[in-house]
Amino acid sequence: MRIEELTWPEFEELKRRVDTVVLPVGSIEAHGRHLPLGTDVFAPLEIARRVEERLRGMGMEVLIAPPVWYGHTFVLDVYPGTINVGSDTLKAYVREILREFAAEGFKRIVLLNGHGGNHSPLLLAAEEVAGEFPGVEIWLINWWVDFREDILSICSSQGHAGQDETSVMLAIRPELVRMEEAKGERRTSRVRVIRKDIGRELFPDGVNDDPSLATAEKGEAILSVVSEKIARLIAGEK
Template identity: 70%
Template sequence: MRMEELTWEEFEKIKAKVSAVLLPVGSVEAHGRHLPLGTDVFAPLEISKRVEKKLKEKGIEILIAPPIWYGHSFVLNVYPGTINVKADSLRRYVRDVLREFAEESFSKIVILNGHGGNVYPLIEASEEVAESHDVEIILINWWIDFREEILKICSSQGHAGEDETSVMLAIAPELVRTEKAKGEKRSSPVRVIRRDIGLELFPNGVNDDPQGATKEKGERILEVVSERIATLLEGLL
């Protein structure tokens, strides 16, 4: 069930019945010329819905919280439409959201992250709340934690690449400009921090070749990832 669709009375009754609250977190940023700016939220939101359905079939209820849309995206801030939030601002904001859920008596909070730049701020925010509240926070970075499974479906993995493009073709094909799906894999032997480094590492906002993407691959990714997460949570909730 979606938290934003409840009244406060319904929320008060439901929160005592659910095993956890699931918080999707993503970013608004460039994803090549072919994917929408909200890709990193659309993916965890869709996975959240599938996880909820699978857990419900097992008799486990969870509450899906409204997503946190804006994330830390320094590297891709060179492209129009990327709304970059400083890492410390994101850490403090997420910390306050997590704290509120803890104070609403949720003992388990699942963060489903869809964006790489968020990882360290999310860890730090979770640690702060866990130090001061009796709560267990489970952080899932879906494309990292299930990389092995994804690479059995796709030949490569990368920003706006084959895996993400496939997932978006499965979620919202009308938002994918397939005729503009072009890119290549780029890397650096060390981390280089420079204001315009994104132009070098993410030409046109891409770091992978998306041309092998298909809706069928995206559906397989969504299914295997949501199944793995549901199984994982079944053992933890």
């Protein structure tokens, strides 16, 4: 169930029997010339929807919170449409959301992250709130990292706006994908270089992978295995 669709009495009733809330977090940023700026939110939102659906079939309920759309995306801020939020600001904002859910009585809060730049701010926010609320568990799931082995059994490569993300978007919102513009290559650096314009070097046109082999079928397979595994983790299965 989506929290924003509930009335407060409905929410009050549900939280008496539901102990887990899922909070999708993403970013608004360039994803090549072929994917929409909201890719990093569309993906975790769809995964959250599928997780809830699977858990319902297993006789378990979770609540899905409205997503955090904006994230920390310093590197890609060189491209139009990228809206970068400072890491301290993102940490503080998410920390307050987590505090509120903890105060409401939820025992497990799942941060379902869709953007790499969010990892450190989310981790720090989670640590602060977990320290304040004994008995509250906060999970940080980076779907493309934590299930990399599964994804690479489906795709031959993965990367920003790459084969995996493009496949997922073809499965979710194909009308927003411009496959005629889907091109790129893998770029790496021996050390992490922090420079204002480093994004143009590491992410030419906002891509770091070859997305040309992406398909909706691969995206559906990724969404299926990731949502199934997250649902089983929440349900306490291995």
